[in-house]
Amino acid sequence: MDAFSRSWAALRAAVAELPDEDFARPSGCAGWLVRDLVCHLIIDAQDVLITLVTPAGTEPTRDAVTYWDIAEKPPTGDDPLDALIVRLAAAYEEPWLLKFHLDDVGSAAGRAAELADPALRVATRDVVxxxxxxxxxxxxxxxxxxxxxxxxxxxxxxxxxxxxxxxxELLEKIAGAAFPPSFSDKDALLVGTGRRAPSEAEKSELGELAAKLPLVLG
Structure with missing residues (x-):
């Protein structure tokens, strides 16, 4: 719960501190500008709120590791839902509106997470x-x-x-293998999810794990 709150608060603070011109810069998501990514975060916050008030009456079918599906190819930004995000983000017109909506819905999602019973079984994406x-x-x-x-x-x-x-740590469990100790946490995440291509030296260090990468999480 604490890790969720800290990571979410830090991400929202990072968005709040962005100057307006940065919203038109590329993000690390293919086909998305920073404004598009922020719009996606608003929808993510809504998903958190919806999920935490959708209790399930059955036993869990997934955990934090198996929650993630692995796609065969990285996203290109051409998916209909990805394209919808771009149109929604453009409709905001002004960066301050995106900031306001993220702060509003994001704060509510953060409070809901802090109030949630960790043992509560919740339903989302047809899983529990x-x-x-x-x-x-x-x-x-x-x-x-x-x-x-x-x-x-x-x-x-x-x-x-x-x-x-x-x-x-969670990505290593998803991969079923640890990244080399020489990899910083940031590099392990970037390389592991295909956000950055590994150098030849890094490929050599990765060994058999290199064949499993990138892990395209969905």
Whole structure:
């Protein structure tokens, strides 16, 4: 719960601190500008709110690791839902409106997470998992999108160290293997999810794990 709150608060603060001109810069998500990514975060916050008030009456079918589906190819931005995000973001017209909506809905999602019973079973995407596992999965989501947000913003702050290490640990469990100790948490996440191509030296260090990468999470 604490890791979720810290990673989410840091991501929202990073958005709040962006100057208007940065909203028109590319993000780390293919086909999306920073404004598009922020619009996606608003929808993510809505999903968190919906999920935490959708209790399930059955046993969990997934946990924080198996919550993630692995796609065969990285997103290109051409998916209909991805294209919808671009249109929605453009409809905001002014960056302050995106900031306001994210702060409004995002704060509510953060409070809902703090109030949630970790053992509560919740339903989302036709699966059931505990609130604790759901929120732990979202630490990975927030951390990766924080990296996406600052991909072309060299002066922006990195995600919290706790979020980076927790996200790396979860990604290693998804991969079924650990990244080399020489990889920083940030590099493990970027390379592991295909956000950055590994160098030849890194490929050599990755060994058999290189064949499993990138892990395209969905």
């Amino acid at each position: 998992l505990t609130a604790d596992d759901y929120l732990r999965a979202y630490v990975l989501e927030w951390t990766l999108h924080h990296l996406d947000l600052i991909a072309h913003l060299p002066d922006a702050a990195d995600p919290p160290a706790e979020g980076l290490s927790g996200a790396r």
